[in-house]
Amino acid sequence: MVEAWRTGITTYDEKNIWIRGYEVGALMQRATFAETIFLLHAGRMPSQQEGKLLDAILISSADHGPGSPSAATARLACSGNRGSVSSAIAAGILAIGDQHGGAGMACMETIAEGVALAKTEGVSLEAAAEMLVDAYRARGERLAGMGHRQHSTDPRKAILFGMAESYGLAGDGVRFMLALEAAVAAKVKPLPINIDGVLAAILYDLGFPPIMGRLIFIIGRTAGLSAEVAEELAREKAMRIKVPVTYDGPPPRDLP
The missing domain is CATH 1.10.230.10 (Cytochrome P450-Terp, domain 2)
Incomplete structure (x- = not known):
């Protein structure tokens, strides 16, 4: 018998969905997205001030222009594969790490x-x-x-x-x-x-563990990446990104 997965985050039945015990319809009408993110990760509803502060953090990390590593990577992926916005956004997220955003x-x-x-x-x-x-x-x-x-x-x-x-x-x-x-x-x-x-x-x-320092940036930056990809599709031609390359390897030569 396969052991069931365990979660303390979300459950549902035929007619309802609960996030951390709160009915999703009530959250949709009375909570903000930032408050729901706080709830998902902390297991409790934030105070009004905590919710506003997290909202400001998400806004602050949403975008920093198409030249940032995550946005540039998303646009490059979109330039070569215009049929999949999810892969382009995923490529941008994969560029987030120790030196950029993480x-x-x-x-x-x-x-x-x-x-x-x-x-x-x-x-x-x-x-x-x-x-x-x-x-x-x-x-x-x-x-x-x-x-x-x-x-x-x-x-x-x-x-x-x-x-x-x-x-x-x-x-x-x-x-x-x-x-x-x-x-x-x-x-x-x-x-x-x-x-x-x-x-x-x-x-x-706010009492979050260290991993939240990376996760919150990813959540906020995803909004900007979706905008960068949408603009790339709307304004630019496929395969338009050309990276200048200077070759400094050996000259043409014959095999021995």
Whole structure:
């Protein structure tokens, strides 16, 4: 006998669907999409402030132009296979990783490490941040959530951190990331907290596990990828993307 799958997320019968115990029709009429995402992942309905903050995070990560790795990959896949929007969007999602959009997971782990270090060593978050910067430099490792190719200051940081503060939801996660930014500027060079670092700090303070740092970016960016693919189909010809290539291999030669 095959053992049944187990889930604590969603169930249904012939006439009803329940998500985490809430009837889907009630959610459709009284909850937002962001609140439902919170419910799906946290197992509880968020407060009004938590729901607004998660909504803002999803908006902040929705799109960053067609040149971002995920959007460029989605457009390239769509250019060569215009019959499948799902494969193009999936290709864009597959481009999300440690260097693009997925660093929030590693950043949440760093935040947890820093907060724990402050407690075990009996030092401030600022001192713990300096200790971590020294440790990462000694190991030659890069700190996730820091630096941006286009922005000297990520315009989304002040808004999201400001919302978290005004809602009373900013905690050790936000404080540690700000301390880390200052420590990096003093010991290495000025590097802005990027969107991965911002959402990592806030998600940490909301009580989510590290994997949420990657999942939330994927959820938000999927909306932008669908728009990028739709525009590619509407405005561009098939196979229009041509990547300049310079060959620097051996010249033509004969087999021995």
